[in-house]
Amino acid sequence: MDALAAAATSPSKFRRLCRLNEFHEPTTASFSDGHVQANLIILPERYAQDFRNLCMRNPVPCPLIGETRPGDPRVPEHLASDCDIRTDLPLYNIYKNGKLAGTKNNISEEWKSDSVAFLIGCSFSFEAALSANGFTPRHTELKRNISMYRSTVPLMPAGVFSGRMIVSMRPYAGDSVERVRAITRPFIQAHGEPIGWGPEGARALGINDPDGTHPDFGDPSEIRDGEVPVYWGCGVTPQQAIIDSGIEGVVVSHAPGHMLVLDLLVKDVCQTK
């Protein structure tokens, strides 16, 4: 599908394509322009309160947008109309006892009477704003996956869940950092402004990769002359915390880059002040 057609696909049409298994693009990033896309985590109900608290206590890497009722696969109507969480994402990762057990485009078999789905904000929301302001992220320019690092910053623990914050990195000219901060600041439900930048920020986060060529996850970046690394909270954080917790049973997430496209508009969840 070409870029204009992708951007113009309505969220409900997009979800119908997923449901019919007719969406096979490598990422949802450029689809349904202006609509919020969400990371997905599905857990057994007995871990739901701890996970909800993990999100409430760590809203920068884990901004909770909404959740389903236990056993009920319908996404709340105000987020996405007529949306079935079992079929309306293009691709899912399935974890059993903390290990990746497979990838599917339909998780009707994995959805149980005690399953709860959590929807978490995603950086696609603010990346569109960066590009629109002339700050196209490097990984977009290079057509690569974003660079991610496991920082030394401890998550605020919540019951069975703890871990370290995972951050995404985009390089920008040193004198652009304040502008980049201001552009992403309003996206409070999508990681918001950066959490650190430059050599001092890297030190505070326990990251030592001045060239941006050795990330812990994703693809290498390029930090060019005059540029500094800028770090944001990253939605891989809750996924990694769940895997590291070793909780029993089946956990489902979106496959990387394959988000749930909501009806919710980015401009309606963005601070206007």
Add this chain to the structure above:
Amino acid sequence: MDALAAAATSPSKFRRLCRLNEFHEPTTASFSDGHVQANLIILPERYAQDFRNLCMRNPVPCPLIGETRPGDPRVPEHLASDCDIRTDLPLYNIYKNGKLAGTKNNISEEWKSDSVAFLIGCSFSFEAALSANGFTPRHTELKRNISMYRSTVPLMPAGVFSGRMIVSMRPYAGDSVERVRAITRPFIQAHGEPIGWGPEGARALGINDPDGTHPDFGDPSEIRDGEVPVYWGCGVTPQQAIIDSGIEGVVVSHAPGHMLVLDLLVKDVCQTK
């Protein structure tokens, strides 16, 4: 005033005593049993959105309970009825250009047409629950101030505000930690469960004081045989972040231990699940 009379003083009666300058006890800790007490920060409106974001991005050390409208000194009715933020705390600290400039029992002169007051949850809420369950905090037993440390954990920055998380420490037997975590977990608007404990927790927070005798703020504690330090988010964090930010103009906070007593009941803001 004796302990029973203090515990039984209604919040509105307590606030009236403050307004008439008739409250001269060293702390509000034991007053108006079962009601939420709050830390206070008053800022010029031009910093309000950044400060609100600081709280939203760091809810464990900075749990925002409510705020006033700019220039309007009335606390929202659902938090405290007929409450004037300029007079209804027993004692205030006044900062000018980041330096402590004085202490007053009435800040009518400092309240301006652009002042905004923020109310932030306080550990008094969960300390009562710890004591009721046989886990009386050490500093209560020793009749001292709580021990506090400046951790190496970076705050999630928000506009002009950044800094490091400040934590409070209470020692407990190693095999009590899970019980202590569970007791304080529901107090989501009052720092909630601990953020680290034991030698590993101390390392992750960058704290090196195994005997608990050299805190950065407050009084020394005593970590006894078989005990480990347990660290919680601390409401001094936002105060310190504001002082460190060097913002211009007048900032007012409660004086240490001299909180605003709200009508709000602790049990009504506590998770029940």
